[in-house]
Amino acid sequence: MIVELSHRVVEGMTTFPGIPGPKLGVHLSREDSRAMYAPGTEFHIGVITLAANTGTYVDTPFHRYAGGDDLSQVPLSKLADLPGLVVRAAGQRVVSLDRTLDVRGRAVLIHTGWDRHFGTDAYAYGHPHLAPESAAWLAGQGPALVGIDSLNIDDTPPQGERPAHSLLLRAGIPIVEHLTGLEALPDDGFRFHAAPPLVAGLGTFPVRAYAVVP
Template sequence: MIVELSHRITEGMTTYPGIPGPALGVHLSREDSREVYAPGTEFHIGVITLTANTGTYLDTPHHRYADGDDLARVAIDRLADLPGLVVRAAGGERAITVDRSLDVRGRAVLIHTGWDRHFGTDAYFSGHPYLAPESAAWLAEQGAALVGIDSLNIDDTPPRGERPAHSILLAAGIPLVEHLTGLAALPDEGFRFHAAPPMVAGMGTFPVRAYAVVP
């Protein structure tokens, strides 16, 4: 079974306050393509303009650190076919701590808060759950392969401030996936997680089609 874990990207959607929504357009319409191809053959080529932090997206170390690995340099085995582990934290707490008895080494650790139920509404943008800095440090020390969350941000987001979870995990070379959805449908473990973006040189973030394969 394949479980979808990404939000759909749509015209003008708001993922994060202040970040413009995507704009969809057309490079070659079906009508115009009829002048290019043989009779009865037509194609559509679209154009999209979007900020890299749109929908469900991946953060690489380059997002935080100028010399960190970008989308083209993060190894594919850090993004695809990872053994997955879900941390259940849907009880309403904001600062999420991770149970230190869990075996997280080499795993995609996905934090299920249930906040994705607010996606697409104003409620999504304030008071969201986030990963406690001490748990981010522990995940880095234990060698998690990737960390994801179904919330607005893996850090608390006051108007100004530090981003300790981003700083700690990305410094350790651990990619992040934010704005996940559908984690309630996953078992606690025993699945494989995938969240690979295009190999765009010089960029630190990009949308992904995140999903899990459950036996």
């Protein structure tokens, strides 16, 4: 079974307050293409303009650190076909992890249920996030990737501190934010995938996150 874990990207959507929504356009319309191809043959080539932090996306170390690995440098071994682990944290605004968990080499996905608010004003306020001390513990335990179904893995106060981003990305651990559908997964025994395009010079980009459940 394949379980979808990504939000659909649509024109004008809001992912994070203040980040512009995507715009869709047309480079070659079906109508115009008819003059270029044999009768009965037509094509559509679209254009999309979007901020890299749109929908469900991955943060790589370059997002936080100028010398960190960008989208083209993070190996697929940290993004695809990962053994998954779901941490159930519904009802917790500040998520603390059980330090007896075996997280090494795994995709650790934090299920808060906050994705139910995606696309509404409520999504941006009072969202669940990872406790800094749990982020520090994770950074030392060697997970392949950490994800959350919330606005941000960090709290988003005006002063802009981001301890989970700083600790995890410094340790070379990608972060996937704005996941959805984690309630459909078992706690473990599945494989997780969230690979972005191989773009040099970018630290974040939307992904088609999904899980394969035997």
